Amino acid sequence: MTDKPVAIRLSGLTRAFGSVTAVDGVDLEIAEGEFFSMLGPSGSGKTTVLRLIAGFEQPTAGTVELFGEDVTRTPPFDRDVNTVFQDYALFPHMTVLDNVAYGLRVRGVGKRERRERARRALASVRLEHVADRKPSQLSGGQRQRVALARATVVEPKVLLLDEPLGALDLKLREQMQVELKQIQRDLGITFIFVTHDQEEALTLSDRIAVFSAGRIEQLGTPFELYERPVSRFVADFVGTSNLFDDATSARVLGRQGNHSLRPEKLLVAAAPSDEAGRRSAAGVVAEAIYLGSGVRLVVDLDEGPRVTVLQQNIGGHAHGDHGDRVFVSWRDADVVPLGDAPLAEQNDTPSRTIRTAGIR
Known part of the structure; x- marks a missing residue:
């Protein structure tokens, strides 16, 4: 951990589905402005932890704090976080600009202001030139950046990313890794990134939590995890x-x-x-x-x-x-x-x- 304020604090976080414990007593602090990755194989609990932070799942035990506030029972729409999914979930009938502005529209922001903010968000991902296109006219990498702009335009304190690069081919995924890290630096907000790709985690992260069987096996910087693993x-x-x-x-x-x-x-x-x-x-x-x-x-x-x-x-x-x-x-x-x-x-x-x- 750095000396920056704690953005996310998980204490004794547990989630059971019947007899299966998907998350088993996780304690974790993630700093403000940190690019933090949760890495592990399928079924290790990393995605469930992300959903618990987002509010899409309720814990069996434990708490979730966002900037010091207990949000364990707070519904997703009242948490100052936003989520980017692997499938982008863009509206096909809307222009790129309207897709990005949609979250502001739902929040009651006036038309002129939301369009200005949407254009700034598109500029932050270097896509202002496609504002009037439809999603079907974009490449996979462009659609992913539009999804990022839509998620960040509402200025969340924390951005959650659930394997957002998984649908891209290798070359495009490598290109997007570099761009994603630059976007995070430019925005300065906390990114929590879920992946099963260890090279992706090493490339992007300030710190990584390696998950196994619902627990954190090791927590550290990419250098620490690679050079000094604690377990087989x-x-x-x-x-x-x-x-x-x-x-x-x-x-x-x-x-x-x-x-x-x-x-x-x-x-x-x-x-x-x-x-x-x-x-x-x-x-x-x-x-x-x-x-x-x-x-x-x-x-x-x-x-x-x-x-x-x-x-x-x-x-x-x-x-x-x-x-x-x-x-x-x-x-x-x-x-x-x-x-x-x-x-x-x-x-x-x-x-x-x-x-x-x-x-x-």
């Missing part, structure tokens, strides 16, 4: 990791407990490293995958585990082709201890995880 779940979900159980850690890393090593922290060479503070392990290249910006090498180590190495494309050629005998090295400082249960006792993980416990 976070190491797996935020990026890609080589995961080592206790036995494999002792054999390969020379230390006890569960550990994580990011693929880009590993180097592959034809000989072991003699650099102080680095360890090396011999192995054979099982796969070499060209990615353009880099090369992903899958190496079967002599000590048992299979590891993935991500090499940057510098010089146009990577060390190691299929079947080559190589040495994988890493700095001791890049090995991250994971403070949770033995890997074998934890749930199955998404397929992108590189498990090193007993894999050959």
Whole structure:
């Protein structure tokens, strides 16, 4: 947290649906002007938390405060927040300008003032030139920016975004990530962003809460979550990791407990490293995958585990082709201890995880 005022405070927030607890006692403070993301897989509780903040759901227990005011039982239309959804929800029969001005019209703002404010909102997302078009005449990215202008024109204290970029293709989504962050900086209001895309969260956020089973698994900056995950779940979900159980850690890393090593922290060479503070392990290249910006090498180590190495494309050629005998090295400082249960006792993980416990 920064020293800015608290925009949103959740205390013991719980939401149960019958025997299923979707949100389980969440405590959280989000600062004014912060770009805050809630990240997690489907069913982790992040979207339910967003709906509880918006007032679309009522908690089973706990409270929601907005700038120090308890709004737990306040209806959605009386909360000073607005929501942007994935499907945009623009009125097809209205012009872009009228779509943006609609919220002001509902609030009884006069026609001249609401049109002026709507034009300023469109200018803030660089779309003043499409004011007279219909939504069907816009691209997906333009429609998303219109939805943002419509949500911000009423000047909410908090803007809630429920996976708003999920319907866009990859290139457009990456472009909109940059634009969305700039819009948030320009407006200076609190953004609360829900996503299951870890790269999106890392790109946009000041801080991220990683959700699992209705609880916050870890809360921190993108740097903290990526570089120092506290659990195997976070190491797996935020990026890609080589995961080592206790036995494999002792054999390969020379230390006890569960550990994580990011693929880009590993180097592959034809000989072991003699650099102080680095360890090396011999192995054979099982796969070499060209990615353009880099090369992903899958190496079967002599000590048992299979590891993935991500090499940057510098010089146009990577060390190691299929079947080559190589040495994988890493700095001791890049090995991250994971403070949770033995890997074998934890749930199955998404397929992108590189498990090193007993894999050959």
